[in-house]
Amino acid sequence: MEQLAYVAYGLYLVLILAGGWAAVRCRNLVRSLLGLIMTLFGVAGMYFLMAAPFMALMQILIYVGAVSVLIFFAIMLTRAPGGEAGEEGAGARPALRTVLALLSGLLPAAILAAAIIAKTPPGVALKPEVPLSRLGQFLTGPYVLAFELISVVLLAAMAGAVVLGFERRKGA
Amino acid sequence: MSPLVLFHLAALLLLALGLYGLTSRRTLVGMLISVELMLNGAGLALVASARLTPASDELGQLGTLLVMGLAAAEATLVLAMVLVAAKRWGTSDSDRLSALRG
Numbered sequence: 165m166e167q168l169a170y171v172a173y174g175l176y177l178v179l180i181l182a183g184g185w186a187a188v189r190c191r192n193l194v195r196s197l198l199g200l201i202m203t204l205f206g207v208a209g210m211y212f213l214m215a216a217p218f219m220a221l222m223q224i225l226i227y228v229g230a231v232s233v234l235i236f237f238a239i240m241l242t243r244a245p246g247g248e249a250g251e252e253g254a255g256a257r258p259a260l261r262t263v264l265a266l267l268s269g270l271l272p273a274a275i276l277a278a279a280i281i282a283k284t285p286p287g288v289a290l291k292p293e294v295p296l297s298r299l300g301q302f303l304t305g306p307y308v309l310a311f312e313l314i315s316v317v318l319l320a321a322m323a324g325a326v327v328l329g330f331e332r333r334k335g336a
Numbered sequence: 337m338s339p340l341v342l343f344h345l346a347a348l349l350l351l352a353l354g355l356y357g358l359t360s361r362r363t364l365v366g367m368l369i370s371v372e373l374m375l376n377g378a379g380l381a382l383v384a385s386a387r388l389t390p391a392s393d394e395l396g397q398l399g400t401l402l403v404m405g406l407a408a409a410e411a412t413l414v415l416a417m418v419l420v421a422a423k424r425w426g427t428s429d430s431d432r433l434s435a436l437r438g
Contacts, residue, residue, distance in 0.1 A: 169339075173339075173342060176346075177346055177349075180346060180349065180350065181349065184349070184350060184353035184354075184373055185353070187353070187357065187369050187370070187373060188353055188354075188356055188357030188360065188361070188366075188369075188370060188373070193363065193365055193366055193369075196366060196369055197369060200369050200372060200373065203350070203373060203376065204376065207350075207376050207379070207380055210343065210346065210380060211380075211383060214343070214383060214384060214387045214388070215387065216383055216387060216397060218397065219379075219383055219397055219400055219401070222401060222404060223376075223379075223404065226404045226405075226407075226408055227372070227376070227404065227407070230408055230411075231372060231407060231408055231411045234411045234412060234415050235365060235368060235369060235372075235411065235415075237415060238365045238368065238414075238415045238418050238419070239365050241419055241422070242363075242364075242365060242418055242419065242422040242428040261360060262360055264359065265356050265357075265359040265360035266356060266360075268355055268356070268359045269352045269353065269354075269355040269356030269357075269359070270352060270356075272351070272352070272355065273348055273349075273351060273352035273355070276348055276351070277345060277348055280341060280344050280345065280348065281337075281341060284338070284340055284341050284344065285340075285389065286338055286340075287338045287339065287340035287341075287388045287389055288388060288389060288390055290339075290387060290388065291387060291393060294393050294394060294397065298394060299394055299397060299398060302394040302395075302398055303398055303401075307398055310398075310402055314402050314405045314406070314409075317405070317406065317409050318405060318408065318409045318412075320409075321409035321410070321412045321413045322409075322412060324413055324416065325412045325413055325415065325416035326416075328416035328417060328419070328420050329416055329419065329420075
């Protein structure tokens, strides 16, 4: 059974890697959004693997269901005049820029990877799954302030988005 | 390697991909996609730490839930900002949006 878990881990890792590569490299933004969705499903699979099914379903509901639709709107509404929606301009990638970007991604990752491999404590065996009712009790008990604050943040973000969206009409 | 290390390395992979995308992308929407990748890495690391160490399980999972809520709020706001930038300057190319005074 344990071998099977490693196989599943490898599968999800391949999903994350391939999706992430498409998300950061594809010139067409719709394709890179599809890469992002693939990555999100891979991460959701990892949540399932850690026996946190609530987190996995929330990941699919919030990210795949809401955030990626928002990003799709952003892609479609920002097309350059006369251009195809979501295309990055031609010649957008000088070699120097790619090399520097690779450096800025790999350098912190290498340092952190060395730290993780050297310093991570052995860890415990997987704990039994937390029932959803217990999560709900925590959210309305000790963490009620965070719960209310995130609601206020969401409301503020939504109101801000609406205000920004009406900005042009006021001057006209 | 223990499962804890493996999950953290996967989260680190997401961070590296996101950093690379954030610095190499030219459109604002592409940069938003990279930020979402990094936030996912943060969530994965949080849940892995909560599930595979003696730390509080509920704290890690609810923290990840809050990260997801923040990511949704951030995506909403960034969408509106990108739309305003695209309306005003006719482009969402971060290299051309360099004016400090509107």
